[in-house]
Amino acid sequence: MSQIQAPIIETDDNSISLPPSSRSPFKVMLMQFKKNKRAMVGLWMVIIFVLVAIFAPFIAPYDPIKQNMDIMLQPPSADHLFGTDEFGRDMFSRVIYGAQISLMVGIVGVLISLVIGVALGTISGYFGGKIDALIMRIIDIFMAFPSFLLALAIVSVLGPGMGNVMIAIGLFSVPTFARLSRSSVLSVKGKEYIEAAKSMGATNTLIIFKHVIPNSIAPIIVLSTLRIATAILTAAGLSFLGMGAQPPTPEWGAMLSTGREYLRSAPHVSTIPGLAIMFMVLSFNMLGDGLRDALDPRGKR
Amino acid sequence: MKQPLIEVKNLKKYFPIKNGFLNRNVSNVKAVDGLDFTIYKGETLGLVGESGCGKSTTGRTILQLLEPTDGEVIYERKNLVEMNKKDLRKARRDLQMVFQDPYASLDPRLTVRSIISEPLEIHGLYSNGERKKKVDELLDVVGLSSFHANRYAHEFSGGQRQRIGIARALALNPKLVVADEPVSALDVSIQSQVINLLQDLQEQFQLTYLFIAHDLSVVKHISDRIGVMYLGRIVELADKNKLFESPKHPYTKALLSAIPVPNPLIKKERIVLQGDVPNPANPPSGCTFHPRCSACMDICRKEKPAFREVDGQFVACHLYN
Numbered sequence: 173m174s175q176i177q178a179p180i181i182e183t184d185d186n187s188i189s190l191p192p193s194s195r196s197p198f199k200v201m202l203m204q205f206k207k208n209k210r211a212m213v214g215l216w217m218v219i220i221f222v223l224v225a226i227f228a229p230f231i232a233p234y235d236p237i238k239q240n241m242d243i244m245l246q247p248p249s250a251d252h253l254f255g256t257d258e259f260g261r262d263m264f265s266r267v268i269y270g271a272q273i274s275l276m277v278g279i280v281g282v283l284i285s286l287v288i289g290v291a292l293g294t295i296s297g298y299f300g301g302k303i304d305a306l307i308m309r310i311i312d313i314f315m316a317f318p319s320f321l322l323a324l325a326i327v328s329v330l331g332p333g334m335g336n337v338m339i340a341i342g343l344f345s346v347p348t349f350a351r352l353s354r355s356s357v358l359s360v361k362g363k364e365y366i367e368a369a370k371s372m373g374a375t376n377t378l379i380i381f382k383h384v385i386p387n388s389i390a391p392i393i394v395l396s397t398l399r400i401a402t403a404i405l406t407a408a409g410l411s412f413l414g415m416g417a418q419p420p421t422p423e424w425g426a427m428l429s430t431g432r433e434y435l436r437s438a439p440h441v442s443t444i445p446g447l448a449i450m451f452m453v454l455s456f457n458m459l460g461d462g463l464r465d466a467l468d469p470r471g472k473r
Numbered sequence: 474m475k476q477p478l479i480e481v482k483n484l485k486k487y488f489p490i491k492n493g494f495l496n497r498n499v500s501n502v503k504a505v506d507g508l509d510f511t512i513y514k515g516e517t518l519g520l521v522g523e524s525g526c527g528k529s530t531t532g533r534t535i536l537q538l539l540e541p542t543d544g545e546v547i548y549e550r551k552n553l554v555e556m557n558k559k560d561l562r563k564a565r566r567d568l569q570m571v572f573q574d575p576y577a578s579l580d581p582r583l584t585v586r587s588i589i590s591e592p593l594e595i596h597g598l599y600s601n602g603e604r605k606k607k608v609d610e611l612l613d614v615v616g617l618s619s620f621h622a623n624r625y626a627h628e629f630s631g632g633q634r635q636r637i638g639i640a641r642a643l644a645l646n647p648k649l650v651v652a653d654e655p656v657s658a659l660d661v662s663i664q665s666q667v668i669n670l671l672q673d674l675q676e677q678f679q680l681t682y683l684f685i686a687h688d689l690s691v692v693k694h695i696s697d698r699i700g701v702m703y704l705g706r707i708v709e710l711a712d713k714n715k716l717f718e719s720p721k722h723p724y725t726k727a728l729l730s731a732i733p734v735p736n737p738l739i740k741k742e743r744i745v746l747q748g749d750v751p752n753p754a755n756p757p758s759g760c761t762f763h764p765r766c767s768a769c770m771d772i773c774r775k776e777k778p779a780f781r782e783v784d785g786q787f788v789a790c791h792l793y794n
């Protein structure tokens with residue numbers, strides 16, 4: 173049995189003082205998050221996907237784009253865990269490399285919208301007035317388009333390819349981020365500690381970076397996680413329509429699309445990438461929901 | 474002998490009411506409507522009045538946290554209102570504020586150390602090591618310990634938070650501290666501690682206070698002079714003792730008669746004001762107090778009373794012409 177030693181410091185004047193604790197808001201959130209089982213499952217799934225993507229070359233048993241016409245459309249077996257596709261490529265290796273692409277699109281796309289959206293939203297919310305009106309009207313115009321159609325339109329203009337898909341996905345999430353960060357900034361802007369910083373002589377830039385953004389970022393983090401899921405789904409959708417990844421890139425949406433033709437004879441060619449998309453989206457959604465609950469100030473019990 | 478620190482001249486702050494499709498200015502809420510007064514070095518000027526009379530707006534407008542609609546705030550022979558951003562930022566070192574709500578005035582994401590050292594960082598004072606020492610000193614001055622420095626604001630009680638707020642205001646060695654209802658959010662037992670702390674600090678650092686409150690007993694305890702506000706104007710401004718012994722303005726009289734007496738045997742005649750505070754967007758003509766005044770005369774409805782000296786007290790009332 174290990175003895176637990178109470179961390180009590182005896183000071184000279186015989187008074188007992190507790191050690192300097194530091195229950196930062198972040199630590200409180202972490203504790204809250206750890207209690208949530210569903211969120212922890214989501215987190216572990218995301219971690220596994222990330223590890224798979226990073227170590228894809230070591231995990232994948234075959235080259236994902238090497239064709240072998242002798243073994244085309246084989247069902248799952250010991251040699252080929254997930255079977256082979258219409259060109260005899262190993263599905264298992266392709267799904268593993270596909271994780272790289274989907275994660276990349278999701279994260280880069282969301283980063284683009286995060287940076288642009290938060291910048292616009294923060295400027296809009298903090299300064300208000302005419303700048304606010306101008307930015308929000310432009311955002312309104314973007315919001316008027318159905319988001320998938322907007323992404324499709326952007327890719328059609330820029331041309332197909334994964335890089336353009338990332339840009340399209342980045343742009344189509346900007347309005348959501350801008351709106352959310354604006355409203356979040358508005359609620360922080362009225363707080364007295366912002367006024368206190370002003371009365372000390374702080375510049376607007378300092379106030380924005382030191383007080384406004386750190387205090388308004390919580391909902392943005394949640395939205396980012398959830399938006400990664402949407403971005404992955406949209407990227408898969410664009411590739412499915414032939415606007416995203418070009419063959420022979422092992423992109424899940426594209427694999428799903430080509431597998432359609434063999435749905436009766438070899439259903440694994442489309443179901444396995446479909447399941448992969450589903451699990452990745454699910455994991456990010458569970459993580460996002462968990463973060464939302466942990467960051468919600470009302471959720472503190 | 475009495476040196477002015479801040480001179481406020483004809484200070485006005487109107488908040489526009491916007492309405493309609495084109496966001497046109499429909500009318501203005503006259504939160505502060507023409508104030509003239511002086512804050513002298515080393516004194517505590519109390520500012521009282523019911524809620525919505527413009528006390529807090531006055532404090533914020535003097536500190537240029539709200540841009541005044543009109544008027545001048547003279548500090549060290551310079552007008553703060555017309556100062557450029559850079560000079561104003563420098564002037565802010567001397568003019569600090571203690572806020573009403575100790576829960577909202579401290580950034581929840583910062584430790585106490587970074588909260589208190591923030592003003593020092595903004596003005597680039599001291600090296601990192603010296604800053605740490607200064608924060609420990611300040612914590613000691615306001616009755617907290619240096620081991621509190623690494624904690625977050627939410628780990629403290631309301632009274633302790635207010636002490637942190639005071640330490641932050643003192644960090645720059647200010648000349649004027651505007652205390653905006655610094656104790657009204659606290660327990661009565663804690664109120665006296667914080668008030669006493671403010672008085673001790675005033676002595677120690679030769680501070681000047683503009684003390685805003687609605688609690689008359691608190692204001693009486695801490696102030697040297699008291700200004701009574703009604704609907705955006707100061708109706709009476711006088712020495713504390715004079716004001717409490719011989720109030721001139723009918724509103725001051727009514728206000729003072731509302732102070733409870735802790736002796737059940739003494740029957741006190743209360744002056745109960747009729748009606749509500751008028752809408753500051755549409756204040757009454759003449760003297761704004763006339764619809765509720767017991768001594769209302771014809772002239773009160775037509776003419777604004779001037780702010781003039783009567784027996785050493787400043788009062789804005791037609792009764793003393």
